[in-house]
Amino acid sequence: MPHFPTSWRRWHGALLLAVGLAACTGGTEFAQTTFHPVSDFADALNRVFINTFGWTIGILVLVLVLLVAVLVRFRERPGAPHPRQIHGNTRLEILWTVIPAVIVTFIAVPTVQAVFTTQRRPAADALEIEVIGHQWWWEFRYAAEGVVTANQFYIPVGREVHLRMTSADVIHSFWVPRLGGKRDVMPVPRGAEGVAARANHIVFVASEPGRFRGQCAEYCGEAHAIMALFSVAVSSDEYAAWIESMRDTGAAAAPAEPGPAQGVQSNPVAEGRQIFLSKTCIACHAIANTTARGIIGPNLTRFGSRPTVGAGAAPMSQENVEQWIRSPQSLKAGALMPGAQAAAAGFPPTGLTDDEIRKVAAYLVSLR
């Protein structure tokens, strides 16, 4: 073996690995990176990290350099005298207690400041969105605007957003890394008031437009890994348009249009709508401006505009939506929605035929 001291080899190996990895903080090809903040909240957290990182890596480098120096200078040599039997040095002990304590202060002060600034009360005119975590999907309610949606939600750039978050079942954690840190969502009994209705809050202002991916970050059961969400930041005008397109105007309950003459021309989307509104689908699901008012499952208004089916189970497509309706568990093990043939979570099978499934899927995908 080359007679580099083993320490050098170890040090070089680690260094190479670290440099190689450092190159990987890369750009936004990492959909959930924390290194490219798009909000004031995420930015404040990153600044805390950079400060901490600087001081701590400095200490680490010092320790590693000292270890290397020890191995180089004090490696045993034949014939060397017996080492001086030193038991300690009080001054050194004080030095290497006080200096780290001072460094801790340099880290702690801006950190504690950030604790308070990032947990400030929201402004009076902040956009209030209620977030409810479910096994395994996300519900978003815009009370003032009369909008309910699931797994994808829109926010205006440049306006303060206040997320008030709870869970309908177990503890989940809401996390969109580019928008900021995560907060756990705690189960609150339906109809609870006062202390029992305690929620967690995130307050932030998005600084640039884009679609930002997030996912649940607290183990919540079988399908925890497939509980994605998308936050779409747009201009104020686009946001207003989105709200308008999502709102239930109360002009709903338009009866399903009579289809064309039987068997002549088929309009799968219209037929799918008719099937959807007349089958058990509406026991769980709601779509704005229709008779579907179910609140157990995700709201499906403008469902086709979402990037995925089943909160990240598969990309949005006719085929995947069909597969989902046929058997949700085939795309997401543990999903609580019944399939065409199989019951789930106490709900009986939907009994939809393949043809009906195709048409319902076409309808849902068309809801862009």
Added chain:
Amino acid sequence: MAANSAVAHRTSTGLDSWKLGFWVFLGSETLFFGSLISTYMVYKNESVVGPFPTEILNIPLTSVSTFVLLMSSLAMVIALDAVQRGKRAGSLFWIMAVIALGALFIGFQAYEFTHFYHEGLTLQTNLFGSSFFILTGFHGAHVTLGVIWLAILWLDALRGKLPPEKSLRLEIAGLYWHFVDIVWIAIFTLIYLIE
């Protein structure tokens, strides 16, 4: 047991290892009961439905049972003294007194639990029911174990197998007994007396 054996084991502190070890055990028991009591305190005003503590706790009655338990500790002190001095009749009488008073305390607890049950308070009724019964249940189980322990020592004394050289056995049972008593004082104060 090695307690008080003829070959005295040298120890670094001069304390018998059994006694030292038992004190250490009681230290860990402090954290056990402390966590149970903290759970009760955290949930004290959180029950959604009744019965609530003020409606159902009988302070006069529980004061009597507390007094009974305190007297049992006094009896334990006297019992230990009797054993250490080799007084057979006194040992038998006073150990039995501890057993009787301890059993009487359990009797009071059993009465209280049954009464609460008939008033509609069970483990599953509300947070008060869950935390109260589990806390006092664990305490009662400790007292019961203590009574059984003392009964075995009483039988030993009866057969002449508890001479002064073996008094450490009773002393350790006494430590346990006093500890369980002190835990009760904490429970009585925090659950019954403080609003």
Added chain:
Amino acid sequence: MATVDTHVPGAAPAAARRSVVWDLMTTVDHKKIGILYGVSALVFLLIGGLEALIMRIQLSRPENDFISADLYNQLFTMHGTTMVFLVGMPIAVAFFNYIVPLQIGARDVAFPRLNALSFWIFLFGAIFMNASFFVGQAPNGGWFGYANLTSRTYSPGLNIDFWALGLQALGVASIMGGINFVTTIINLRAPGMRLMRMPLFTWMAFITSFLILTALPVLAVALFLLTFDRFWGTLFFSTTAGGDPMLWQHLFWLFGHPEVYILILPAFGMISEVIPTFSRKPLFGYAVMVYSGALIGLIGWGVWAHHMFATGMGPIADAYFTISTMIIAIPTGVKIFNWIATMWGGSVRLNTAMLYAIAAVATFTMGGVSGVMHATSPHNLQQTDTYFVVAHFHYVLLGGLVLGLFGGLYYWYPKITGRFMNERLGKISFWFYFLGLHLTFLPMHWTGLLGMPRRVFTYSSELGLDTLNLMSTVGGFVQAVGVLLLFVNVFRSLKSGERAGRNPWGAATLEWATESPPVEHNFQKIPTVHSREPLWLERERIEADAFGPAEPMHMPPSSYWPIVTAAGVVGTFALFLVPVWWAPLPGFAWTFIGVLNWAYEPTH
């Protein structure tokens, strides 16, 4: 009357060999119990490692389907539970058992039968928990089992029952062990062995035992509350009744944070023995090393909610726990500087044991640094529940605990077996393990901050984390090679290792004033010490006592009541799985009978 037993493996006559099993089942000898703990822990290391490798295969590619989500969730739960409770804690206790009585100049621990009881409860409890795999319902709530996911409503199967009942039994074993070692260290020291003359490993064992005594009861209460909710319908974690899942988190982490110091302090102790011996200098700053260990143990009680920064405790609580967590980094850092100063000016011998010890210091420091990053609660909101945390704790545990432990193993193996482990194979296995460790966990710092949460059986290719995950998987297999080579070394050296004398390393502490392996009663006459480094400063007198004529002594006789009682204890917990209310009663009765016979068994 003591039997002087030279205990050379393989040399026993046929009749004695047949009763080896009986001997092990009834032994109360701290050395044999130490070996039982050690072998068991190493077996569970293999099982826990296998669980990890299967997980890493699943994660080697995005959207992989090597195993199902359900199986993955059981594996990550059992991997964590196994590594913490069936490997980390027992291996420390293995060394406490073997080494501490030798280091303080005692013939055994204070309560030899209680010692055996702890081991058998541990083993039966561990088997019980792992038996769940055979019914396909291994624990699947994470090693931390957060309410209310663990409620009967959201976890209807037996998985959580196996977990809660098994862990409860293991906790009993640990508490019994804590009582034993605290009493032993306070009361059974050799004449002249003042507390501030004890070897640092014994000091760390002492502090760890106090932590065990105080932290495990809190876990016991948490587990009881969960068990009663699941079995008897109590409402401790029922949100509809006003219960609060946060209560579980507070209780669990009040246990859980001291637990990580329970895991690491023994390894700190081992490192503090190995480094001075192979620098041929005394430990630098002995008193500071003792006080810093005690401070870490104490402050460790005040930092628990840094595991809960994302739960919304409010800015004041967040700020307090940020500060307290950073404060605990100071005594930890002090230790690192003292180890470096020990080697500074010394004559450093880089054998396998020393390689492990130094690598432990370096790797632990890397983990400590990410720990300080975690302490900053605002950015913790990005780090928590991601692979960044997985990176942190594997660095401190594999770095500090496992590397330190392997160093201790190479160091004390000659004492335990009378033979050296092979140095060449040792160094090869070291490099595989060390490089594998970094290859697995260094990328995870990036994986986490690039958005991959924990406890996920798969991840989307959109995250762009395919390569990083693959690197970690490859690293896992490299580590496995290192571990397997270590095992080969352990077993081969038993038969063919170079023979070692009484003090092959020229070390300073009392355990080296015994035969290798020691006779059953350790020392012919308990020596009197007048220094911290007795074999460096007073060797002749000490060895004259240790190897001279035997003094009158009494050795505790073997007993089968500990194993019988242990079966009762674990059996009682296991019987809760049977759905009739009186099912545990036979277990109670069995335990009671065991204890009663134990209490009245003659020991003289």
